[in-house]
Amino acid sequence: MTIQSVYKENRSFFLAYFLILALAFFIIFAHSKADGFILLNFYHTPFLDFTFEGITLLGDGFFSVAFCLVLFLVKKRYLSFIIFISFATSGIAAQVLKAFISEARPALLLEKSGYPYFIENVTLHNFHSFPSGHSASIFALVSIIAFANRDKKYAIPLLLLGALVGYSRMYLGQHFMVDVTVGSLIGIIFSIISWMIFYSFYERLRQKKPTEKPSA
Numbered sequence: 001m002t003i004q005s006v007y008k009e010n011r012s013f014f015l016a017y018f019l020i021l022a023l024a025f026f027i028i029f030a031h032s033k034a035d036g037f038i039l040l041n042f043y044h045t046p047f048l049d050f051t052f053e054g055i056t057l058l059g060d061g062f063f064s065v066a067f068c069l070v071l072f073l074v075k076k077r078y079l080s081f082i083i084f085i086s087f088a089t090s091g092i093a094a095q096v097l098k099a100f101i102s103e104a105r106p107a108l109l110l111e112k113s114g115y116p117y118f119i120e121n122v123t124l125h126n127f128h129s130f131p132s133g134h135s136a137s138i139f140a141l142v143s144i145i146a147f148a149n150r151d152k153k154y155a156i157p158l159l160l161l162g163a164l165v166g167y168s169r170m171y172l173g174q175h176f177m178v179d180v181t182v183g184s185l186i187g188i189i190f191s192i193i194s195w196m197i198f199y200s201f202y203e204r205l206r207q208k209k210p211t212e213k214p215s216a
Contacts, residue, residue: 001199006147006192013146013155017188020163024181033176034113037106040170040177044117048171053122056168058161059134061091064141082198083144090140090190094133094183103130106173123173132175132183138165139187140194147195162187 007014027036057063064087071080107118107125142158149155166180175183 001196003192003196006195010147010152010155012152013143013159016156016159017184020159021181021185024177028178028181033178034106034110036177037110037170038113038115040167041115041117041173044171049119049122052168052171053119055164056134056172056174059132059138059165059169061087061133061137064137067141078198079144079148082148082194083141085198086140086144086187086191086194087137089194090136090187091133093186093190094131094136097131097182097186098128098133101130102127103179105129106170106176118173129175130179130182131186132166132169132179134169135162135166135175135180135183136187136190138162139184140191141187143188143191144195147191 027039030036031039064083068080068084068087071077071083104127105124106115106129107123108127111125139162142162146152146155146158162184166184169175169180170177
């Protein structure tokens with residue numbers, strides 16, 4: 001498995017991601033971190049607060065581990081292994097960057113701006129904003145699922161799910177656009193690497209059929 005073959009087999013997934021990435025980079029370079037954040041958070045309601053508080057949990061590491069455990073229990077053990085490797089390596093990369101890059105989160109950077117939509121007991125008021133670990137986790141997860149699924153009609157919905165979780169991190173006041181964008185890139189990159197390394201073993205197990213018992 002090569003990077004070219006990964007792209008060829010998942011063309012719609014990557015093309016859609018490139019479009020989202022282009023929009024994200026436009027916002028990043030056309031606006032300051034603060035202005036871009038406010039631009040993307042112009043409308044809040046209690047219902048949306050509740051909704052995005054739930055959606056953002058899909059990017060939590062506990063969700064990815066639980067998802068892998070479910071796959072393992074339903075006999076999708078090698079797929080669960082690849083997803084776990086993708087999640088773990090992308091998570092380590094994100095945490096290493098956080099350790100060396102101490103960027104203020106939105107609530108800290110905008111504390112004197114009068115921005116009204118930070119959510120009590122949800123929004124974090126500290127550092128280590130860059131990159132978004134939740135974004136890395138969800139993109140590592142949905143990418144492997146999209147790669148493994150033979151029916152590519154699910155690729156775009158999976159990608160949109162990842163984007164929705166990424167946006168939830170901004171809606172809830174946890175991250176800026178650049179944090180989410182780089183987090184998604186980390187998740188995508190490590191999912192590609194994990195898939196390329198372990199694909200041949202996955203295919204071998206997927207195609208393996210139980211040995212037929214000899215007739216009496």
